[in-house]
Amino acid sequence: MAVWFLDNDGHAVPLLDHFTPAFYARGPQADLHDVCQMLRAQRAPVDLHRTERRDLFLDQQVEVLEVGVRFPAQLQRLQRQVAEFRPHLTYYDADIPLPQRYVLARGIFPLAYCRVEHADGRLTAVEALDSPWDAEYRLPPLRVMTLRLDGELRNPARGYRSDLLVDVGGQSYIFKRDQGRQLLLGVRHLLEQHDPDLLISAYGDSFILPRLIELSRHYGLPLPLNRDHGQAVGHKRAHSYFSYGKVIFRDEQHTLFGRWHIDRQNAFLADDYGLDGNLEIARLTGLPVQTVARVSTGTGISAMQVATALRRGVLVPWQKRQPEALKTGLDLFAADKGGLVYTPIAGLHEHVAELDFTAMYPSLMVHFNLSPETVKAECCPGVPVPELGTPVCNHRQGLVPETLAPLLEKRARYKALMRALPEDDPRREVYRRRYSAHKWLLVTCFGYLGYKNARFGRIEAHEAVTAYGREVLLQAKEIVEARGYRVLHMYVDGLWIHKPGARGRPDYEALLDIIKDQTGLPIELEGVYRWLAFLPSRTEPRVAVANRYFGAFQDGSLKIRGIEARRHDTPAYIKDTQLHILEILADGRDVAGFRALLPKAVAYATERLRCLRAGQAPAKSLVVQQRLSREPEEFRVRTAAARAVQQLLGAGIPLSAGEQLRFLYVPGPEKVRAWDLVDQAVPYDVEAYTELFLRAVESLLAVASVDRSMLENWLLAGAGYWGPPGVLPPPGADPRMPLLAARRRRKAAAQPTPMSAAAPQNRYAEHWGRRFP
Amino acid sequence: MGRTLPSITQAFLQEQSSLARFRRALRREDQLALDDLLADARRHLAAAAYASHLLPFEVMLLAMLVEEHKAVIDLRRRLDDLEGTAETFSSPRLTPPDSDRTDA
Numbered sequence: 086m087a088v089w090f091l092d093n094d095g096h097a098v099p100l101l102d103h104f105t106p107a108f109y110a111r112g113p114q115a116d117l118h119d120v121c122q123m124l125r126a127q128r129a130p131v132d133l134h135r136t137e138r139r140d141l142f143l144d145q146q147v148e149v150l151e152v153g154v155r156f157p158a159q160l161q162r163l164q165r166q167v168a169e170f171r172p173h174l175t176y177y178d179a180d181i182p183l184p185q186r187y188v189l190a191r192g193i194f195p196l197a198y199c200r201v202e203h204a205d206g207r208l209t210a211v212e213a214l215d216s217p218w219d220a221e222y223r224l225p226p227l228r229v230m231t232l233r234l235d236g237e238l239r240n241p242a243r244g245y246r247s248d249l250l251v252d253v254g255g256q257s258y259i260f261k262r263d264q265g266r267q268l269l270l271g272v273r274h275l276l277e278q279h280d281p282d283l284l285i286s287a288y289g290d291s292f293i294l295p296r297l298i299e300l301s302r303h304y305g306l307p308l309p310l311n312r313d314h315g316q317a318v319g320h321k322r323a324h325s326y327f328s329y330g331k332v333i334f335r336d337e338q339h340t341l342f343g344r345w346h347i348d349r350q351n352a353f354l355a356d357d358y359g360l361d362g363n364l365e366i367a368r369l370t371g372l373p374v375q376t377v378a379r380v381s382t383g384t385g386i387s388a389m390q391v392a393t394a395l396r397r398g399v400l401v402p403w404q405k406r407q408p409e410a411l412k413t414g415l416d417l418f419a420a421d422k423g424g425l426v427y428t429p430i431a432g433l434h435e436h437v438a439e440l441d442f443t444a445m446y447p448s449l450m451v452h453f454n455l456s457p458e459t460v461k462a463e464c465c466p467g468v469p470v471p472e473l474g475t476p477v478c479n480h481r482q483g484l485v486p487e488t489l490a491p492l493l494e495k496r497a498r499y500k501a502l503m504r505a506l507p508e509d510d511p512r513r514e515v516y517r518r519r520y521s522a523h524k525w526l527l528v529t530c531f532g533y534l535g536y537k538n539a540r541f542g543r544i545e546a547h548e549a550v551t552a553y554g555r556e557v558l559l560q561a562k563e564i565v566e567a568r569g570y571r572v573l574h575m576y577v578d579g580l581w582i583h584k585p586g587a588r589g590r591p592d593y594e595a596l597l598d599i600i601k602d603q604t605g606l607p608i609e610l611e612g613v614y615r616w617l618a619f620l621p622s623r624t625e626p627r628v629a630v631a632n633r634y635f636g637a638f639q640d641g642s643l644k645i646r647g648i649e650a651r652r653h654d655t656p657a658y659i660k661d662t663q664l665h666i667l668e669i670l671a672d673g674r675d676v677a678g679f680r681a682l683l684p685k686a687v688a689y690a691t692e693r694l695r696c697l698r699a700g701q702a703p704a705k706s707l708v709v710q711q712r713l714s715r716e717p718e719e720f721r722v723r724t725a726a727a728r729a730v731q732q733l734l735g736a737g738i739p740l741s742a743g744e745q746l747r748f749l750y751v752p753g754p755e756k757v758r759a760w761d762l763v764d765q766a767v768p769y770d771v772e773a774y775t776e777l778f779l780r781a782v783e784s785l786l787a788v789a790s791v792d793r794s795m796l797e798n799w800l801l802a803g804a805g806y807w808g809p810p811g812v813l814p815p816p817g818a819d820p821r822m823p824l825l826a827a828r829r830r831r832k833a834a835a836q837p838t839p840m841s842a843a844a845p846q847n848r849y850a851e852h853w854g855r856r857f858p
Numbered sequence: 859m860g861r862t863l864p865s866i867t868q869a870f871l872q873e874q875s876s877l878a879r880f881r882r883a884l885r886r887e888d889q890l891a892l893d894d895l896l897a898d899a900r901r902h903l904a905a906a907a908y909a910s911h912l913l914p915f916e917v918m919l920l921a922m923l924v925e926e927h928k929a930v931i932d933l934r935r936r937l938d939d940l941e942g943t944a945e946t947f948s949s950p951r952l953t954p955p956d957s958d959r960t961d962a
Contacts, residue, residue: 415912417863418863418910418912419910421863422907422908422910423865425904425907425908426903426904427904428900428901428902428903428904472910555908559908575904625897625900627893627894627897627900628897628900628901
């Protein structure tokens with residue numbers, strides 16, 4: 086095993102370490118004996134022992150055959166061979182990544198600050214001086230080299246070509262694309278001169294590295310991409326997979342030995358937690374940095390569970406065979422449910438508080454000890470799960486809770502650190518990224534509990550978590566209702582509540598404490614909204630939907646869900662317009678303030694629409710981006726995406742499901758143009774974009790009873806019936822029958838606005854939708 | 859994710875589509891009223907899911923009744939206000955028993 090260290094001067098030092106990982110087999114004596122015979126007969130480099138280890142689900146020591154492999158790289162091959170030879174034996178510890186096994190065995194972790202003793206290039210002792218649980222730590226001084234194609238960031242797989250731009254040691258170098266030999270020599274020179282620890286690239290996985298390797302082969306000039314010259318660059322092919330209703334495309338991968346390569350365009354959540362989060366996850370999980378950058382956080386949480394198991398001396402099952410236990414139809418009926426998702430009360434509300442349970446599912450697992458081996462355990466009578474009655478062992482801590490508890494704790498520490506720093510402190514962003522990495526690790530831990538192929542997954546544990554989740558949310562509902570709050574909406578781990586008079590953070594402190602006490606789970610006030618709009622469903626306008634809402638908090642910040650600005654396929658121009666309108670409206674302190682600011686918002690929207698219709702919007706800001714939902718040949722209907730795909734295929738550019746597709750609506754029979762094929766200014770389809778624009782504005786203003794025709798009058802004709810565009814009908818007037826309003830107005834003058842659904846006298850205002858369909 | 863049973867929304871949509879012939883044969887104005895009732899049922903899908911009732915349609919009917927009764931209470935209250943004869947009817951209490959407590 087070659088282990089790379091950076092010394093205090095930043096020099097990279099490879100040290101060899103002898104390491105004998107083992108896998109285990111359990112089964113009848115005769116079969117284990119045959120396995121030993123077989124391995125000895127072929128003189129495999131193995132150490133064989135009979136030993137006892139703990140099985141997680143049996144909760145007892147079992148006798149197993151330990152096969153230690155003296156050449157770690159051969160472990161996988163030998164284990165497969167044995168498994169083919171005796172397939173009905175149970176195997177353990179067979180597919181844990183070697184780097185992770187190594188750091189676990191030595192008590193270190195990636196990026197640890199270590200004390201090392203070595204002799205003749207061999208490691209004799211190593212000890213970590215810091216801990217993965219430290220919130221603040223020193224990182225090694227990394228020398229970074231970035232590689233990208235010159236010019237605008239575009240995907241070379243779609244035919245984009247440009248010169249190679251290399252940044253290293255504070256200087257930029259450009260290598261001409263048509264002079265391959267000079268380019269290769271130049272990159273080689275920079276690699277040798279600067280000896281970087283980390284290569285960060287844009288499209289390095291799919292284009293730059295493979296092209297460099299190709300050039301190096303073509304000219305017969307070795308290129309020292311690896312520090313370890315004995316190794317070839319690691320390669321994995323591209324693939325698409327299906328996850329949570331989405332097709333995801335992962336491009337091919339090129340990983341290095343002795344230094345790292347991270348492709349920002351092919352990295353998981355690069356924009357969210359970036360390199361800081363990446364390094365944090367590597368420290369926590371023990372997975373190599375290059376792996377962490379390319380896999381989902383689910384792999385990370387799974388690796389942490391493996392680490393817990395190894396630390397406890399528990400065997401890690403290989404190809405777990407554990408079918409769902411038999412249950413009756415009625416039991417299934419009770420259990421096969423997710424979190425509670427309410428239908429909010431549609432309309433515009435004011436002074437609404439949002440309470441969120443912090444990291445609800447992981448907290449439930451820790452608090453109620455929910456783990457694959459504790460749910461339905463037979464070791465003790467246990468505690469019954471609400472609704473289901475499944476017993477949960479309460480005398481030994483489960484493996485999943487043991488893994489998650491310190492993560493939750495560290496996440497809370499980062500949050501506190503972040504809040505303690507002033508807004509402009511640069512460390513704040515580092516903490517935010519590390520915090521975000523934790524958040525993503527915790528988000529995935531729930532899915533893995535219910536995934537039948539997960540090593541530590543079990544469907545009954547998954548069901549127990551959702552059952553507890555429903556119970557806790559309903560308890561919270563009962564607590565707030567008993568104190569006079571009205572529940573406007575509930576969504577799995579959050580409640581939106583309102584009480585006349587309760588307006589600020591201090592009004593909710595006591596309430597939070599009571600919920601915390603009674604449920605045992607941490608809950609926080611996400612914020613109090615100045616105003617908040619729950620939007621109706623597009624298919625059934627009479628009913629609101631759970632995940633389409635927007636609101637302005639008391640500090641003026643916005644929370645937006647489910648509308649165009651949050652969708653990935655909305656063109657930037659429309660997204661920006663929608664966000665800016667919301668920013669204008671966010672100045673309104675309550676529902677009345679929201680309505681009063683409409684003329685200002687409408688004036689802004691009118692100007693933006695005028696620019697759009699005059700052809701002045703930059704074409705780049707009108708590009709629609711979609712994820713390709715299927716393989717190109719599977720398109721049946723000639724949708725916009727299908728047309729763009731055809732154009733790309735026609736231009737000889739291959740596509741796979743899950744890849745990003747970008748196109749522009751253009752006038753004429755062509756209808757759309759794939760953005761990768763646009764190389765000069767093209768006119769865009771004004772009417773198509775006007776339609777998208779109006780829909781986006783309507784999403785925002787419909788809560789103030791602004792319908793499509795009123796909006797068109799305002800934005801396209803610059804006309805308003807009740808005053809300048811943006812001025813709403815007076816209270817009580819039906820906008821569809823303006824002439825009746827004069828009479829009504831006199832009558833309604835003394836009455837408060839019926840729009841404010843949160844107003845106490847209008848308790849059943851969700852019929853709002855019925856009166857103004 | 860791999861759910862074995864249809865979700866409550868799917869169950870609702872099934873019930874709704876099973877009423878398609880009934881709805882088709884209704885007069886236009888009755889169709890609109892039926893649509894209102896179905897929208898009412900839809901407002902309580904979360905509670906219906908939590909109830910895990912074997913016959914979701916029964917729960918849907920009850921949800922419609924809940925909404926209808928809320929409308930009745932509301933109208934009754936407004937009528938009382940207009941006639942200035944509050945508390946004539948023995949209407950159920952609208953406010954939770956201890957909502958006037960101000961301990962939170």
